[in-house]
Amino acid sequence: MKVLGIESSCDETGVAVFESRRGCLAQALHTQADLHAVYGGVVPELASRDHIRLLPILVRQTLREAGLEVTDLDAIAYTAGPGLAGALLVGASVAEAMALAAGIPALPVHHLEGHLLSPLLSDDPPAFPFVALLVSGGHTQLMRVVDVGDYELLGETLDDAAGEAFDKTAKILGLGYPGGPQLAALAACGEAGRFRLPRPMLHSGDLNFSFSGLKTAVLNVASSPDWRPEYQTDLAAGFQQAVVEVLTAKAMAALERTGMRSLVVAGGVGANRALRARLDADAVRLGARVHYPAPELCTDNGVMIAFAGAQRLIRGERVSVDPVIRVRPRWPLAELRPPGFGVA
Ligand code: KG4
Ligand code: ZN
Numbered sequence: 314m315k316v317l318g319i320e321s322s323c324d325e326t327g328v329a330v331f332e333s334r335r336g337c338l339a340q341a342l343h344t345q346a347d348l349h350a351v352y353g354g355v356v357p358e359l360a361s362r363d364h365i366r367l368l369p370i371l372v373r374q375t376l377r378e379a380g381l382e383v384t385d386l387d388a389i390a391y392t393a394g395p396g397l398a399g400a401l402l403v404g405a406s407v408a409e410a411m412a413l414a415a416g417i418p419a420l421p422v423h424h425l426e427g428h429l430l431s432p433l434l435s436d437d438p439p440a441f442p443f444v445a446l447l448v449s450g451g452h453t454q455l456m457r458v459v460d461v462g463d464y465e466l467l468g469e470t471l472d473d474a475a476g477e478a479f480d481k482t483a484k485i486l487g488l489g490y491p492g493g494p495q496l497a498a499l500a501a502c503g504e505a506g507r508f509r510l511p512r513p514m515l516h517s518g519d520l521n522f523s524f525s526g527l528k529t530a531v532l533n534v535a536s537s538p539d540w541r542p543e544y545q546t547d548l549a550a551g552f553q554q555a556v557v558e559v560l561t562a563k564a565m566a567a568l569e570r571t572g573m574r575s576l577v578v579a580g581g582v583g584a585n586r587a588l589r590a591r592l593d594a595d596a597v598r599l600g601a602r603v604h605y606p607a608p609e610l611c612t613d614n615g616v617m618i619a620f621a622g623a624q625r626l627i628r629g630e631r632v633s634v635d636p637v638i639r640v641r642p643r644w645p646l647a648e649l650r651p652p653g654f655g656v657a
Contacts (some may be wrong), residue, residue, distance in 0.1 A: 314626060315381065317389045317411075318619025321364040321404030322396025322424045323450070324348075324355045327615030328371040330379040330386075331348070331623050336434070337616050339378035341371040350490045354480070361399035368407050376613075383415045393421030394641035395451065401640035409638050420622040421639050425452060425646045427617035428579035430461065431606035434620055439604040440577045444567045447646075448560065448588075449580030450476035450491075455520050455567045456646060458577070461624045466647040467567050468520025475556055475582045478524035482531050482552050486545055496549050497585050503550025508534055510555045520563050520570075527555055553587055561591045565599060574601045584611040601633020 315338070329340035349355045364413065376383065391408035394401060397439070397449035404422070412419035430447040432438060445456045453470040473481065476493055483492020488499070509653050510530050513523040531552050564576055576596060582588065583605055592603045610617060 314387045314623060315385060315654045316420070316619045316623040316626065317376070317383075317386050317390040317408075318422075318615040318617070318622060319368070319372070319389065319404045319408050320424075320427070320613055320615045320618045321368065321400050322392045322394070323613060324360050325434040325613040326364050326367045326371055327613060327618070328375045329615035329619045330366070330375055330381060331616065331619035333627060338381070339375045340616050341375045341378075342614055346491055353484060353490050355397070357397045357399055357553040360397055362404055364400055368403060372407065372411070378605055383411055386415065386417055388412070388418045388622060388626055390420040390422045390618050392424045392427065392618050393639055394424065394644035396424055396642060398640060398642045400421050401642060402638065405638045405640045418593045420625060422618050422621045422625075423644060423646055424613075424618075424647060425449075425580075426462075426464070426649070427455070427621045428606075429456065429458060429464075429577060430621050430624060431579055431617040432604040433612045433624075434610065434616070435604070435607060436471050439577055439602075442573060443575035443577050443604070444564070444573050445579060445582075446560065446564045446572055446582045447565075447579070448475045449657060450474060450493075450581035451558075452580065453522050453524070454646070455563060457567075457573075461628055462630070462649050464646050464649065466573070466645070468522065468563060470522040470524060471514075472523050472525040472527060475522070475524060475560060475647075476580070478528050478556060480580065481528050482549075485528070485532050485535055486549060493581060494584070497553060497587070499546050499549040500553040500587065501550075503546035503548070504553040505547070505550040507544065507547040507609070510534075510551045512555055512559050515559055515562055518565065520567055522559060522563065524556065527552065553585070557585070557588045557591050559594050561587060564592060565595050568596070568601050570601055572582055574599070576601060576603045578603060578605050579611070581612045584608060612644065
């Protein structure tokens, strides 16, 4: 079974072909980071226009590399949400139009499902059920994953997502966009103990998170009269340690509560080395194991969307071949079915 995957929910244009027996046959990825860097964040209208510019080129390139025609495909999967409405519509329109022309189904895929299933593409994949920690620029969630399509929300952020907190804190510290990786690089050279920063909701007794107060605490330190530019690395390290501590504590609590012994970490912040080290160390103490996607699959890409679409087809999910452009900018992962897919 061969599925073309299209990702265009935010600032990455990703295309891939996944084959159920041989894995990823070809993929292409373009990041718009440079386009948005001057504005210090993603500009939705520019994102949509860039997806329009590149998607047809990347689709042709990926199919050529895979040695396939559109008519050789079994389905076309695309990110239908959550994400930026205009950006999602570009991927949805291209996927639905191609699928209609080829007479094959188009599969609307949940972006976070793509992320959380991506560790299954590794050589040593986790077995169901498992707990998933989704940490991206737009989401911070703990999910109980029973099987493909069977997800229960255990806890989530009440305000900023972890990646958003990294990006906003990086901005406060004068780093460029996207700030997460730059802040992490700086933090690796810093002394985390210099500043006392809060651990929001560490003892809240539930599995929810909050990161906006932490970002404000960083802002207060950086704008105090005693602030000196050479403290930047230590403040970055202090911030990272606070986020890592809270994410790890809640992830371990989720494992304990569910009795599961497998944790899957997905989303851009999952690439953070300090987070990985801490999760690995604490999981060992619980007799649990942590699974990560390959580094190139941590951030947005087309492979995870093609893979998620293929998993749903393999499980016999019925798909409509109506040429309806379906996107859902706000789409809770726990609402995959029922009530099923609908336009928000
Ligand atoms: O999953 P992703 O590529 O896109 C979304 O769906 O949001 O995640 C991007 C987020 C950004 O906020 C970025 O700053 C953050 O992941 N990120 C990191 C690291 N690499 C990416 N945050 C902390 N440490 C990193 N190494
Ligand atoms: Zn993502």
